[in-house]
Amino acid sequence: xxxxxxxxxxxxxxxxxxxxxxxxxxxxxxxxxxxxxxxxxxxxxxxxxxxxxxxxxxxxxxxxxxxxxxxxxxxxxxxxxxxxxxxxxxxxxxxxxxxxxxxxxxxxxxxxxxxxxxxxxxxxxxxxxxxxxxxxxxxxxxxxxxxxxxxxxxxxxxxxxxxxxxxxxxxxxxxxxxxxxxxxxxxxxxxxxxxxxxxxxxxxxxxxxxxxxxxxxxxxxxxxxxxxxxxxxxxxxxxxxxxxxxxxxxxxxxxxxxxxxxxxxxxxxxxxxxxxxxxxxxxxxxxxxxxxxxxxxxxxxxxxxxxxxxxxxxxxxxxxxxxxxxxxxxxxxxxxxxxxxxxxxxxxxxxxxxxxxxxxxxxxxxxxxxxxxxxxxxxxxxxxxxxxxxxxxxxxxxxxxxxxxxxxxxxxxxxxxxxxxxxxxxxxxxxxxxxxxxxxxxxxxxxxxxxxxxxxxxxxxxxxxxxxxxxxxxxxxxxxxxxxxxxxxxxxxxxxxxxxxxxxxxxxxxxxxxxxxxxxxxxxxxxxxxxxxxxxxxxxxxxxxxxxxxxxxxxxxxxxxxxxxxxxxxxxxxxxxxxxxxxxxxxxxxxxxxxxxxxxxxxxxxxxx
Numbered sequence: 001x002x003x004x005x006x007x008x009x010x011x012x013x014x015x016x017x018x019x020x021x022x023x024x025x026x027x028x029x030x031x032x033x034x035x036x037x038x039x040x041x042x043x044x045x046x047x048x049x050x051x052x053x054x055x056x057x058x059x060x061x062x063x064x065x066x067x068x069x070x071x072x073x074x075x076x077x078x079x080x081x082x083x084x085x086x087x088x089x090x091x092x093x094x095x096x097x098x099x100x101x102x103x104x105x106x107x108x109x110x111x112x113x114x115x116x117x118x119x120x121x122x123x124x125x126x127x128x129x130x131x132x133x134x135x136x137x138x139x140x141x142x143x144x145x146x147x148x149x150x151x152x153x154x155x156x157x158x159x160x161x162x163x164x165x166x167x168x169x170x171x172x173x174x175x176x177x178x179x180x181x182x183x184x185x186x187x188x189x190x191x192x193x194x195x196x197x198x199x200x201x202x203x204x205x206x207x208x209x210x211x212x213x214x215x216x217x218x219x220x221x222x223x224x225x226x227x228x229x230x231x232x233x234x235x236x237x238x239x240x241x242x243x244x245x246x247x248x249x250x251x252x253x254x255x256x257x258x259x260x261x262x263x264x265x266x267x268x269x270x271x272x273x274x275x276x277x278x279x280x281x282x283x284x285x286x287x288x289x290x291x292x293x294x295x296x297x298x299x300x301x302x303x304x305x306x307x308x309x310x311x312x313x314x315x316x317x318x319x320x321x322x323x324x325x326x327x328x329x330x331x332x333x334x335x336x337x338x339x340x341x342x343x344x345x346x347x348x349x350x351x352x353x354x355x356x357x358x359x360x361x362x363x364x365x366x367x368x369x370x371x372x373x374x375x376x377x378x379x380x381x382x383x384x385x386x387x388x389x390x391x392x393x394x395x396x397x398x399x400x401x402x403x404x405x406x407x408x409x410x411x412x413x414x415x416x417x418x419x420x421x422x423x424x425x426x427x428x429x430x431x432x433x434x435x436x437x438x439x440x441x442x443x444x445x446x447x448x449x450x451x452x453x454x455x456x457x458x459x460x461x462x463x464x465x466x467x468x469x470x471x472x473x474x475x476x477x478x479x480x481x482x483x484x485x486x487x488x489x490x491x492x493x494x495x496x497x498x499x500x501x502x503x504x505x506x507x508x509x510x511x512x513x514x515x516x517x518x519x520x521x522x523x524x525x526x527x528x529x530x531x532x533x534x535x536x537x538x539x540x541x542x543x544x545x546x547x548x549x550x551x552x553x554x555x556x557x558x559x560x561x562x563x564x565x566x567x568x569x570x571x572x573x574x575x576x577x578x579x580x581x582x583x584x585x586x587x588x589x590x591x592x593x594x595x596x597x598x599x600x601x602x603x604x605x606x607x608x609x
Contacts, residue, residue, distance in 0.1 A: 064109070135168070177194055199254070350411055552567055
């Protein structure tokens with residue numbers, strides 16, 4: 001009880017200290033803002049003493065921004081015409097333009113401006129304009145990639161423009177703060193500019209963009225169809241989450257300034273931009289990957305790399321955020337930064353390799369499935385699968401579980417966690433299950449032998465000791481059969497017993513007809529032969545007919561009735577249509593030739609007309 005009271009007292013004392021620091025910092029900021037007139041006069045006098053004035057600094061800022069804008073526009077026109085890859089790959093072209101413009105701004109400022117402070121201001125404003133225009137163009141490209149319909153494109157364009165204005169406002173505001181700091185402006189002026197000219201207007205523009213275009217943002221974040229339920233829910237709440245992130249960033253900046261521990265503004269702006277655009281980039285990657293996948297081009301490695309692109313992007317975002325914020329915090333706690341970097345890189349590589357193998361398995365399975373089971377639109381829906389198609393689901397599940405387990409164990413080893421007790425515990429647990437669940441072991445082992453023996457496949461019609469139907473699902477423990485009437489039977493492998501497979505290779509169908517005792521058997525034989533020839537000449541039935549329908553003579557004599565049997569051989573599963581056609585032809589032939597069928601003794605008589 002004493003420990004609890006001490007802990008509560010310590011927490012209350014810490015909260016009181018934070019509150020006192022906030023109050024003291026707020027008083028200090030208000031005092032600086034109250035004396036902003038004196039700071040401004042002192043700053044103007046300081047500039048005059050050094051031979052400068054506010055108008056001259058403003059001219060440098062405007063000239064640098066205009067020069068950077070002209071460079072960007074000129075390079076955008078020049079580069080695509082000189083280099084074909086720049087126009088074929090807009091993203092790479094924009095990055096190349098921004099890089100060349102940045103180099104040009106730095107070099108021109110160094111050549112044209114001699115004063116170090118003026119040169120610094122010129123370079124900062126030039127880089128701010130370059131980054132602002134680059135961000136705008138990247139957002140436009142990103143949003144145009146998200147737009148799957150022409151109707152959504154203008155709204156996405158408007159949203160990209162609004163976000164670009166907010167980001168540009170922030171970058172130019174940071175350039176303004178850097179200019180004030182370089183020329184020795186007081187804390188009151190810097191606070192006024194940072195709060196009322198940069199943070200509040202910039203955040204208001206961004207929050208207004210997300211609120212105004214929230215439905216457009218939701219559709220863009222959801223990405224191309226089909227959309228999973230969790231992605232749909234995330235897309236619905238994303239505009240609200242983005243607004244909260246923006247408000248939280250503004251609040252964090254103000255708290256840092258109040259406590260006298262200002263956060264790095266450029267890093268915070270970069271982090272905010274990364275978080276805001278991450279879902280849109282993910283949707284664009286999914287759209288691009290889906291298009292390539294539908295085109296069916298590329299090798300197995302290329303397809304697997306495209307499928308894992310979203311995962312790789314997520315890893316990159318986490319790594320950047322961790323490097324920007326978590327690494328300094330952990331280093332402050334006394335943890336070696338080099339060790340953190342090394343282990344982070346190793347874990348990231350293991351995750352990427354695991355994701356690549358996972359997607360490679362998925363791509364390989366999809367391609368094998370396309371090769372093994374290509375059914376035209378005219379074919380029946382329920383077609384027996386090949387042996388490979390039957391085994392693929394089990395093999396894929398085993399491979400993916402193995403990849404996942406090995407990746408997790410490797411990451412634990414990198415983190416210096418002793419995994420051998422875990423492996424031993426799982427082995428003992430599995431052994432205990434094996435001894436305690438003999439029926440389960442019997443089912444799994446029996447199923448393994450059934451699959452090895454190729455006793456049945458997906459889509460085949462089989463009959464076991466307890467049920468019959470089409471094989472609809474195969475799991476590690478049981479097989480699911482769908483009866484022709486729709487009933488579903490799930491049978492453990494250990495209870496299957498004998499299997500009769502009616503869907504392999506060929507089937508011989510035998511038909512028995514009861515005719516009068518005085519019927520000429522030779523006439524029946526000739527009729528059956530003619531019917532067999534007609535069926536064999538039918539273009540719809542002949543591909544499935546292996547041996548024509550023919551008579552087998554008298555099978556038996558029963559109560560003064562001749563039992564005449566006929567047979568034909570057809571592909572497995574295709575005999576039903578041929579049987580129906582033969583029965584209809586036999587009925588017509590018997591009626592035309594006066595051959596009378598005799599009902600089975602005890603059968604109900606036909607109703608009289």
